[in-house]
Amino acid sequence: MSFEGGRLRASERASGGELLVEADVVVIGAGAGGCAAAAALAESGLSVALLEEGRHWEPADFQPRTTFALKHLYQARGARTLRGNAVIPLPGGRGVGGSTLINSAICFRCPPEVLRAWRDDHGCDALTDERFEAYFDRIWQTLGVGVNPVEVQRNNNLIFKKGAEQLGLKGAFLARSAPGCQGCGICQYGCPSGGKFSADRTFLSQALATGRVAAWSDCRVRSATRHGDRVTEVSGDVLDPETQEVVGHVRARADTFVLAGGPIQSPLFLLANRFADHTHCGEHLVVHPTVGSLARFPWPIEFWRGVTQGYYVDCWDQGFLLQTYTTTPDQTYLTLHTRLGQETMEVMSDLASLASAGTLVHDEDSHGAVRHTPIGPDLSYWLGEGDKRRIIDGMRLCAKVFFAAGATEVFPGRIGIDRIRSPEEIEGALPYDLDPSVLMLYASHPMGTCRMGADPATSVVDPHGRVWGMANLRVADASIFPSSLGVNPQVTTMAMGLHVGHAIAGRV
Numbered sequence: 077m078s079f080e081g082g083r084l085r086a087s088e089r090a091s092g093g094e095l096l097v098e099a100d101v102v103v104i105g106a107g108a109g110g111c112a113a114a115a116a117l118a119e120s121g122l123s124v125a126l127l128e129e130g131r132h133w134e135p136a137d138f139q140p141r142t143t144f145a146l147k148h149l150y151q152a153r154g155a156r157t158l159r160g161n162a163v164i165p166l167p168g169g170r171g172v173g174g175s176t177l178i179n180s181a182i183c184f185r186c187p188p189e190v191l192r193a194w195r196d197d198h199g200c201d202a203l204t205d206e207r208f209e210a211y212f213d214r215i216w217q218t219l220g221v222g223v224n225p226v227e228v229q230r231n232n233n234l235i236f237k238k239g240a241e242q243l244g245l246k247g248a249f250l251a252r253s254a255p256g257c258q259g260c261g262i263c264q265y266g267c268p269s270g271g272k273f274s275a276d277r278t279f280l281s282q283a284l285a286t287g288r289v290a291a292w293s294d295c296r297v298r299s300a301t302r303h304g305d306r307v308t309e310v311s312g313d314v315l316d317p318e319t320q321e322v323v324g325h326v327r328a329r330a331d332t333f334v335l336a337g338g339p340i341q342s343p344l345f346l347l348a349n350r351f352a353d354h355t356h357c358g359e360h361l362v363v364h365p366t367v368g369s370l371a372r373f374p375w376p377i378e379f380w381r382g383v384t385q386g387y388y389v390d391c392w393d394q395g396f397l398l399q400t401y402t403t404t405p406d407q408t409y410l411t412l413h414t415r416l417g418q419e420t421m422e423v424m425s426d427l428a429s430l431a432s433a434g435t436l437v438h439d440e441d442s443h444g445a446v447r448h449t450p451i452g453p454d455l456s457y458w459l460g461e462g463d464k465r466r467i468i469d470g471m472r473l474c475a476k477v478f479f480a481a482g483a484t485e486v487f488p489g490r491i492g493i494d495r496i497r498s499p500e501e502i503e504g505a506l507p508y509d510l511d512p513s514v515l516m517l518y519a520s521h522p523m524g525t526c527r528m529g530a531d532p533a534t535s536v537v538d539p540h541g542r543v544w545g546m547a548n549l550r551v552a553d554a555s556i557f558p559s560s561l562g563v564n565p566q567v568t569t570m571a572m573g574l575h576v577g578h579a580i581a582g583r584v
């Protein structure tokens with residue numbers, strides 16, 4: 077049978093409602109890990125069928141509206157949430173490109189300390205500095221990573237830079253995979269100018285150029301057929317891209333299967349199909365818990381303009397980073413923690429004077445899990461005391477940076493204290509004994525739920541991404557990180573995708 081490659085739409089091709097796909101390797105999920113794995117596999121001479129539940133996107137297709145983005149580009153239409161000792165929204169991407177369609181393009185190499193811990197504590201000897209540095213170099217080149225010019229950073233990033241410099245903090249403009257960024261501030265809606273280089277426009281394009289990759293949109297894989305220690309086929313629904321109704325059925329056959337559905341879907345698939353049990357699969361969820369703060373300045377900032385996330389303060393050694401971020405006015409309204417009524421009206425009417433930045437914490441003592449239950453997924457996260465303390469350290473520092481830059485008041489991202497009016501009030505407003513439930517937490521970096529390791533008793537996949545007990549099933553997404561990174565994870569996820577792709581092709 078001749079192999080048909082390219083960007084293909086299952087909803088247009090499922091004749092009589094049935095689609096049969098065959099390749100050397102089937103990859104499930106076209107996000108950061110899946111697209112990088114597809115590139116590594118195709119470049120090694122293997123044919124690949126990439127199955128993605130969401131749509132193909134062109135920059136012109138994106139619409140700068142929250143409702144449109146949530147419906148088309150977000151898992152669970154943006155309603156994915158963690159329960160625990162706080163309620164934490166956990167957005168994730170959906171579509172060819174995965175979360176890179178909606179991410180802020182921030183790029184960090186995995187800290188060498190983290191890679192060393194993965195080797196020393198988890199036996200992942202294959203993750204050598206030399207191999208990963210080569211992957212990071214390739215990713216830097218493929219994604220066009222660099223710092224965007226000052227003209228597109230605009231006030232929200234520049235004001236935080238000013239405050240950080242006043243305090244003598246270690247800060248810098250963020251390296252980003254958006255070489256053509258125009259600073260429109262809406263990365264979370266999909267980049268309408270094409271200035272951001274998401275995985276579908278980079279690694280997937282490289283993979284497609286080989287002629288050995290078929291990237292099928294509109295396919296949600298649900299189940300797998302197993303003979304002994306081998307998967308022989310996966311199958312699932314073909315979806316209407318507009319309504320997301322089921323319009324057909326897809327089956328895919330291959331010698332090897334790679335799961336890259338992200339750290340929530342991948343463990344759920346393994347659990348639902350009994351490839352792993354709850355002992356470690358779905359456990360060890362880490363998310364980089366984050367709290368955003370707003371600050372009012374006596375001059376216009378217009379924080380919704382400029383690079384979405386352009387500047388950061390590096391406190392990685394203390395367990396956190398500060399990063400600027402933009403939101404649109406409607407998103408700001410939805411996340412405001414002022415008292416409803418006059419107070420909220422007052423803040424909203426002066427929106428142009430607000431700036432925003434957040435604290436991202438390296439999870440160390442929190443506990444999270446993804447569980448498969450008969451009535452659907454159960455996602456939980458319990459913020460540990462140490463992580464809470466680091467968040468509060470970050471929130472305090474964030475407020476200090478804002479005041480140093482000239483802010484008149486800071487809205488700290490905690491329920492119960494609407495605003496801090498001077499640096500002297502910061503510690504009183506943000507004591508260490510706060511209950512986690514009063515923190516306005518947010519997370520968009522799930523990791524670790526199918527962790528990698530040399531010991532099947534303590535891990536889900538081996539150091540080459542192979543699911544323990546299975547001969548031809550691998551995982552290649554952010555779920556296989558053995559721990560939290562403390563830095564934004566897309567680059568490390570792509571490196572893992574390349575690593576697992578090379579391992580399948582016998583190049584590792």
Ligand SMILES: Cc1cc2nc3c(=O)[nH]c(=O)nc-3n(C[C@H](O)[C@H](O)[C@H](O)COP(=O)(O)OP(=O)(O)OC[C@H]3O[C@@H](n4cnc5c(N)ncnc54)[C@H](O)[C@@H]3O)c2cc1C
Binds near residue numbers: 110178338522
């Ligand atoms: C709003 C937001 C902002 C972010 N900003 C940054 C940033 O600036 N820098 C950074 O480094 N990281 C950022 N991240 C995180 C980063 O994008 C992710 O860590 C990374 O994309 C994870 O890659 P992945 O391959 O694990 O999963 P994803 O990229 O999420 O891809 C998984 C894909 O699999 C598909 N899928 C799932 N299940 C199935 C199934 N059963 N069948 C078919 N398809 C399936 C999904 O639809 C999705 O497209 C951000 C994330 C979000 C949500």
Ligand code: SF4
Binds near residue numbers: 254259
């Ligand atoms: S801020 Fe830059 S990268 Fe983000 S959507 Fe706008 S142009 Fe694209």
